[in-house]
Amino acid sequence: MRIPKFLVGIASVAVIVAACSSGASPTPAPTEAPTAAPTAAPTAAPTEAPTAAPTEAPSPTAAPKAFKACQVSDTGGIDDKGFNANAWQGMQNAATELGIEVKFLESKAETDYERNLQQFIDENCDIIVTVGFLLGDATAKFANANPLTEFAIVDYAYDPKIQNVAGLVFQTDEAAMMAGYLAAAMSKSGKIGTFGGINIPPVTIFMNGLAAGINYYNKANGTSVELLGWDPTAADGKGDGTFTGDFSDKDKGKQVTLSFIQEGADVIVPVAGPVGLGAAAAVQENKDNGVMLIGVDTDQFVSAPEYGDVTLTSILKRIDNAVTAAIKASYDNTFMGGVYNNTLSNEGVGLAPFHDFESAVSADVKAALDDLKAKIISGEVKVSDYLSAK
């Protein structure tokens, strides 16, 4: 009886195959992520014209024209609650604002990058947004091969520039320096803890800024607030510190945070994407001891409200605004290749509101932060000058 029953199996396969080849009506391509709606809501209204715009966008045209913006995520996935999700938020904001079609493809492996880019070239996307340095080579290759398509890449820039690629880079250390100052001012124990996911520039730039802010505070007030987990002067000036080794293991984030708290730290700044949620949980357990958290990338009070009661502020990296601006420029035919530096002065980076801590932060500290911000914008204070504690 084995063979007949096996044939039954074959027959069912045949039915499925037959069904596949018969009138299948393909569903229309979705303009939104089916499951991956990023929870990272922007703190500013999406309609607010970002000043980080590659070029000044003229008033939107009345009737939406056919335009397709496409995003290739890196291996973190579109719902990483980090830069892929933020960029996708920017794509969706552009869709709402301009009435254009937006689409994404996720990458699971390095081989997927070119495959996904090719897919979008075949689909005649008007602008292709890629995310992260891992896509740097693939984006350059496809940009050179397809000069009529425009590209924007997050956290990467080309030198020399490629005519049809906008490199969106973020001076997050400027905002992190403000956060470092705030952390130093708020800390009762005089110890701040930070750790990263992986030792890469987009991560360590936060930690450098943090260290600079603490050093600046110490110099201004004659204190000796310490930063645990990062030393910008170690490893011949490359900096070295604590890293969990990935951007996914929340338990490690919790362990590292608990050990910082053991050592006396009362402000924790995780720069590790979702790993930061583990840190947030550890901070919340020690809420009664006055331990606070500073988030990164998006306003964590909004994106992770369950930890809102311990979130002092967040260091904002407005990838969403930068992406929306690049798409707008492409839509308005004002797109130009080159490096787009997102800074405090063009609000490409910044500090989130204090929310629950609004009253806890004294007016003096707020004034000092405004003063520091103005000095960073004017160039009077540079992050690089404060990396060393001496």
Place this chain on the structure above:
Amino acid sequence: MSGQPPQGSWTGPDTTVAREAALGDERIEKPSSPTGRGRGWLRVDLRSVASSLVVPVLSVVTALIIGGFVIVLSDPDFWAMLQSDPIGAIVKGLQDVIASYQALLTGSIGSPTEMISALASGDPKEITAAFQPISETLLSATPLIFTGLAVAVGFRAGLFNIGAEGQLYIGAIFAVYVGFSFTGLPMFIHLPLAIAAGILGGAIWGFVPGILKAKTGAHEVIVTIMMNYISYQVVMLVLKTEGFQRPGRDDPISQNVLPSATLPPLIDGLRVHWGFILALVAAAVVSWLLFRSTTGFEFRAVGLNPGAARYAGMNISRTIVLAMVISGGLAGLAGTVEMLGTSGKLTPGFSPGYGFDAIAIALIGGSRPSGVVAAAILFGALRAGATPMQAATGTPIDLVVVIQALVIMFVAAPALVRAIWRIKSGRATGTEVFSKGWGA
């Protein structure tokens, strides 16, 4: 272990009897068929092949069917529609599934009519477009063949090599370093040198757990897992090292492999490269090694019964070390072809888990090189088809991971598949776990 070795094969130190029995057929526990000998090592016993295919094929089919349910049930629109129009929701769900699998299929194999018309037109652009899906499938399958072979060799020798991922990374480091730093060499020297370096890197990373097991009894599962973690950190370390890191960049990214060490594409304009041919050659070599050579015989004898093998006069330590070195070298080749053929540079995390998928591939392929190649191409097709599927229907790429996991689950539980499809359990199909348990 379901089958007992033929009695008499293990009665004395004279290994020739056992060896003849083993070489008469692929598996040691089956008595040799009278026609089996002397017809070459690629001889195929059709009935045995068909019966050994039943479980893997049905596993794939079952996984695809369950994957269909996942597509429908994970779609929020389906649940929204279910309230108002249940029949419409089910019909739409079915259409979604069909559209997704259609995109998966055309994205991984392509359309035969397009291929024929493209070939007929002779336009090189059309030809590359028509063959692109299959090229992508083979490209994705290439590293999986190597890592699958690596794990299969380990299985045959009774070793559970979980460290293919780490061996792959170390192989990649070696290959990419030779690939970009040795300038001025002609291709026929440079390319083989870079490949050899990759093999060496993987082999070193396989040697360590091998020697530790042979000399101290340290379990290879634990050692290889730990060595994976070390390899990730080694990658980060070298990528931060001057002379390895790309000049002018702070990102952890290596210099580019020189053209003289690059595996050229099989056809210009397509991404599948000579690494795939190398993978097929490796599969043939492993097949010969396992089933026609004395070394391979010793691997399998040690894998099945180390006590008997020792009694038969085999050197267990040497066999374990050699098996791990060969396994590591094969895994190192996976990293090598990714570096020299596909990507041209080393970045952290370039492997999406080729070394771990390999365990599943070796399992599905019954630890036979031919089976490994087939299973790797299946996984490659799933990966290659996932992009067009995602583009056409918005089905998340994660579905492919779900399907892969289901295939593995069913292959690992043949009784479950037989129960689902109501197939009577015949004789063993050769998919039992080949590795010894803990502390073996």
